[in-house]
Amino acid sequence: MTTKEIIKITVNLLVIYVAGGVLLASIYAYTSPIIFKESEKEKKEALQKMIPEADKIEKLGDWHPHEKHAEYFAAKKDGQVLGYIVQVFGKGYSSYINILFAVNKELIVQKVDILSQAETPGLGDEITAPSFTGQFVGKDTEHLKVKKEETKEYVQSITGATISSRAVTEDGIKNGIIFLDKALKGGSSPSNNGEKQEGEKPHGSR
Structure with missing residues (x-):
């Protein structure tokens, strides 16, 4: 294979890679807002079901x-x-x-x-x-x-x-x-750091 052929193949692969990246980016840009809106809708419905009134x-x-x-x-x-x-x-x-x-x-x-x-x-x-x-x-x-x-x-x-x-x-x-x-009550807002409950067994045992 000649140097010219290698360069041609490399350029073609690069073009395909770039084009694929642009296509994926375009798809993401189009679908991302739709996915976000659907996710927010599902979240709102899930919350409403908890206290329907x-x-x-x-x-x-x-x-x-x-x-x-x-x-x-x-x-x-x-x-x-x-x-x-x-x-x-x-x-x-x-x-x-x-x-x-x-x-x-x-x-x-x-x-x-x-x-x-x-x-x-x-x-x-x-x-x-x-x-x-x-x-x-x-x-x-x-x-x-x-x-x-x-x-x-x-x-x-x-x-x-x-x-x-x-x-x-x-x-x-x-x-x-x-x-x-x-x-x-306006107190500190603790975040559970995963400390074990009394009597709890470690993962992997029941």
């Missing part, structure tokens, strides 16, 4: 449980606060569990939604089941404790998935309410 969901601020970005909101109707919605992350068995929950003005849990998780199929992923998330309704921080035995007062652990259950209950929702309480 609210006519306004107002963002109060940001916080960083486990150094992940999360937000918290006030739900209002006719200018009056109905309750609060908090996003939080709990450290599960094999993933950080993204949780959205709503509380009333007394900080009693009203609804829980697991936004995303990657826990063990058939075990930890049962945290998304209504039979588990429904246990939180009506509970305050004193009763957000996981119990392995059958219980109505506290939260019954999913069999074989204690870490996942605690991640949602104690590391997630309970810590989220504690944070919200301090934030509403």
